[in-house]
Amino acid sequence: MADQDWLPAAVRAAGIDRRLKAGQALFRLGDRTRGLHQVMHGRVRLVRVDQAGREAVLHVAAAGDTIAEASLFSPTYHCDAIAASDAVVRAYPKAVILAALERDPKIARAFMAMLARQIMSLRTRLEQRNIHSARDRVRHYLALNVGADGKTITLTGTVKDLAVELGLTHEALYRTLADMAVEGEIERLKGKIRRRVRPPV
Amino acid sequence: MADQDWLPAAVRAAGIDRRLKAGQALFRLGDRTRGLHQVMHGRVRLVRVDQAGREAVLHVAAAGDTIAEASLFSPTYHCDAIAASDAVVRAYPKAVILAALERDPKIARAFMAMLARQIMSLRTRLEQRNIHSARDRVRHYLALNVGADGKTITLTGTVKDLAVELGLTHEALYRTLADMAVEGEIERLKGKIRRRVRPPV
DNA sequence: CGGCGTTTTGAGAGAGCTCAACATCGGTGG
DNA sequence: CCACCGATGTTGAGCTCTCTCAAAACGCCG
Numbered sequence: 001m002a003d004q005d006w007l008p009a010a011v012r013a014a015g016i017d018r019r020l021k022a023g024q025a026l027f028r029l030g031d032r033t034r035g036l037h038q039v040m041h042g043r044v045r046l047v048r049v050d051q052a053g054r055e056a057v058l059h060v061a062a063a064g065d066t067i068a069e070a071s072l073f074s075p076t077y078h079c080d081a082i083a084a085s086d087a088v089v090r091a092y093p094k095a096v097i098l099a100a101l102e103r104d105p106k107i108a109r110a111f112m113a114m115l116a117r118q119i120m121s122l123r124t125r126l127e128q129r130n131i132h133s134a135r136d137r138v139r140h141y142l143a144l145n146v147g148a149d150g151k152t153i154t155l156t157g158t159v160k161d162l163a164v165e166l167g168l169t170h171e172a173l174y175r176t177l178a179d180m181a182v183e184g185e186i187e188r189l190k191g192k193i194r195r196r197v198r199p200p201v
Numbered sequence: 202m203a204d205q206d207w208l209p210a211a212v213r214a215a216g217i218d219r220r221l222k223a224g225q226a227l228f229r230l231g232d233r234t235r236g237l238h239q240v241m242h243g244r245v246r247l248v249r250v251d252q253a254g255r256e257a258v259l260h261v262a263a264a265g266d267t268i269a270e271a272s273l274f275s276p277t278y279h280c281d282a283i284a285a286s287d288a289v290v291r292a293y294p295k296a297v298i299l300a301a302l303e304r305d306p307k308i309a310r311a312f313m314a315m316l317a318r319q320i321m322s323l324r325t326r327l328e329q330r331n332i333h334s335a336r337d338r339v340r341h342y343l344a345l346n347v348g349a350d351g352k353t354i355t356l357t358g359t360v361k362d363l364a365v366e367l368g369l370t371h372e373a374l375y376r377t378l379a380d381m382a383v384e385g386e387i388e389r390l391k392g393k394i395r396r397r398v399r400p401p402v
Numbered sequence: 403c404g405g406c407g408t409t410t411t412g413a414g415a416g417a418g419c420t421c422a423a424c425a426t427c428g429g430t431g432g
Numbered sequence: 433c434c435a436c437c438g439a440t441g442t443t444g445a446g447c448t449c450t451c452t453c454a455a456a457a458c459g460c461c462g
Contacts, residue, residue, distance in 0.1 A: 009211045046227035048328045050341070056331035078321050098460055102310065105303045112302070112309070114317040116271035120279050122323035123259045125248040129330040130257035130368060132419080134450070140251070158408065167331060174410060333451080335418070359440065373418055375442060 006110030007066075007092070009039070011100050015090040019045075020083035026067070027077050035094040037067040039147075041089025043157075048079045057164050060084065062156070069115060073095060084157075134168055134176045141166055142186070142195055151195045207311030208239070208267075208293070216291035221245075227268070227282035227290055234278055236295040238268040243288025244358070249280050258365050261285065261353050263357070270316060273298060285358070330368055337379045338367055342397055343387070352396045 017040065020026060026044060037044075039061045046059040048066065058079055061067050070092060071077050083089075101108045116123060124144065131137045141162075145153045155162060163173040177193075180186045187194040218241065223226060227245060228239060238245075240262045247260040247268065259280055262268050272278050273295060284290075302309045325345065332338045342363075346354045356363060364374040378394075381387045388395040 032335040036284060048324070048327065050333075050337075054331060056328045058327055070320040073317040074321070079324060101313070104304045105306075105309070108306070108309045108313070109299075109303065112313055112316060113274040115313060115320065116274040119271040119316065119319055119323065120275070122320065122327065123247075123249070123280060126259055126323060126327055126330065127251070127257040128425065129327065130249075131251060132449085136251070141223075163332075170409085171411085171452085175450095178410080197461060333417085361440065366450085370419060371441085372420085378416095379442080 006114065008100055008104065008107055008166060010036065011092055011096050014096045015092050017088055017090050018049055020087045022083055022085050022087075024083045026081035026083065026089055028080050029077055031077050033068065033071040033074060033077055033090060033094065036069060036072060036092045036097050037081070038090045038092070039063050039065050039067065040088040040090050043084040044087055044089065045082050045084045046079050046081060055164070060156070060161075060165070066114075069111070069118070084161075129167055134172050135180065137166055137168065137174055138173070138180065142193065153193045153195070155191050155193065206310040207308055207315060209301055209305065209308055212293055212297050215297045216293050218289055218291050221288045221290060223286050223288075224225035225283055225284045227284065227382065228278050228282050230278055234269065234275060234295060234331050235292060235349055237270060237273060237298050238282070239291045239293070240264050240266050240268065241289040241291050244285040245285050245288055245290065246285045247280050248283060256365070261357070261362075261366070267315075270312070270319070285362075315388045335373050336381065339374070339377055339381065342367060343394065349398065352398065354394045354396070356392050356394065 015038070018026075020042070027034075029048065041063055043063075044067060045057055048056045048058060050056065059067075067081055067089075068077060086185045101111055128137060128140050131140055142153050147154060159164065159173060159177070160170045163170040166173060168176075177186070178189065181188050184196055186196060216239065219227075221243070224266050228235075228380055230249065242264055244264075245262045245268060246258055247262065249257045249259060251257065260268075268282055268290075269278060329338060332341055343354050348355060360374060360378070361371045364371040367374065369377075378387070378389065382389050385397055387397060
């Protein structure tokens with residue numbers, strides 16, 4: 001989640017930085033929870049791997065985001081955290097965070113609000129996965145990620161990454177984007193997609 | 202979430218009951234949030250409806266569960282709540298809840314833990330939706346919902362309901378269950394499914 | 403320039419969806 | 433008590449869409 005502002009200065013001071021290479025694991029499912037992590041630089045994927053070896057991306061944390069807030073209340077992590085790029089992650093000891101939450105209702109409230117936002121975000125993603133058509137799934141994504149102008153979407157990574165996030169194969173996504181571009185529903189720019197409000201007939 | 206125990210007696214006393222008929226809406230996406238709801242009797246579905254009219258079930262709350270915890274921090278609801286059966290729902294005013302959370306760190310902590318559990322549960326469902334094969338999706342569900350004996354799963358509703366929760370058509374689910382039963386992977390009982398550890402060759 | 407990952411296009415197959423028909427069960431009312 | 437009715441449960445057949453496997457063009461970086 002982007003809003004890490006609830007972290008009080010006293011807690012931030014207790015953070016310990018750790019450097020990760022792309023592909024390196026910050027923690028694995030089942031590991032004992034050490035505390036709260038905050039991405040300082042780079043990006044970290046939260047994933048679960050099923051027995052077929054398929055990766056389900058639960059969340060992609062960018063610089064500023066915190067990771068594993070839910071694990072503060074759990075003895076072990078419930079997913080893998082893998083660096084999506086070279087990254088720097090700051091760890092805050094569990095006890096320090098919990099103490100801060102106990103002490104200051106304002107901090108606690110901000111934390112709860114952040115958890116609540118995560119719940120809403122996860123529900124939105126669950127809704128997205130209920131959409132069967134690749135095109136509609138893309139439309140859903142675009143609608144939720146338009147910028148302030150209401151028509152430009154900035155891609156956070158490669159199209160391949162987006163495919164994983166959307167739960168599509170990259171081929172299917174490429175084809176869908178190509179079709180939509182041909183039909184004038186979208187324009188494809190460098191690292192961006194522009195939605196056209198009215199596709200030309 | 203099943204754990205509503207964090208609700209202090211003072212707050213519970215402020216609850217106002219409301220009776221819903223099957224299919225009736227408790228609230229709709231976009232409505233102004235009034236507070237926290239707790240299902241006293243019956244079941245309530247949290248759903249989002251896409252433009253194609255397809256319903257994505259985000260959560261099914263049973264008796265004792267609370268609803269819309271996340272909406273305490275949001276001005277409007279972000280999904281629909283529809284009674285899945287005749288139901289009784291108790292509403293707690295937002296201000297009362299927030300005051301209790303502010304006052305008592307223990308309550309706050311219990312609330313945070315519940316939000317955290319919801320996040321984990323949603324992530325598990327997201328993982329489930331990443332499984333393509335109907336059979337593997339059923340297996341995933343069964344594995345996560347076995348009872349204490351490690352092999353019996355109690356169905357909470359109809360098979361049709363389960364199909365919706367799994368994101369499958371009811372036909373596909375019926376067929377999958379039938380196949381699994383024929384091959385001896387499961388046994389189907391009245392309202393229950395029993396997993397067989399070793400399918401006979 | 404060579405290598406690697408992304409982007410792109412092609413062809414085929416499989417799995418679930420859709421439409422359709424029918425069986426089954428529980429409740430309701432004559 | 434039985435006929436009726438609606439919803440659930442069940443099975444069939446065809447189709448569509450995405451996945452899978454394959455191959456090639458492109459772009460970037462050492």
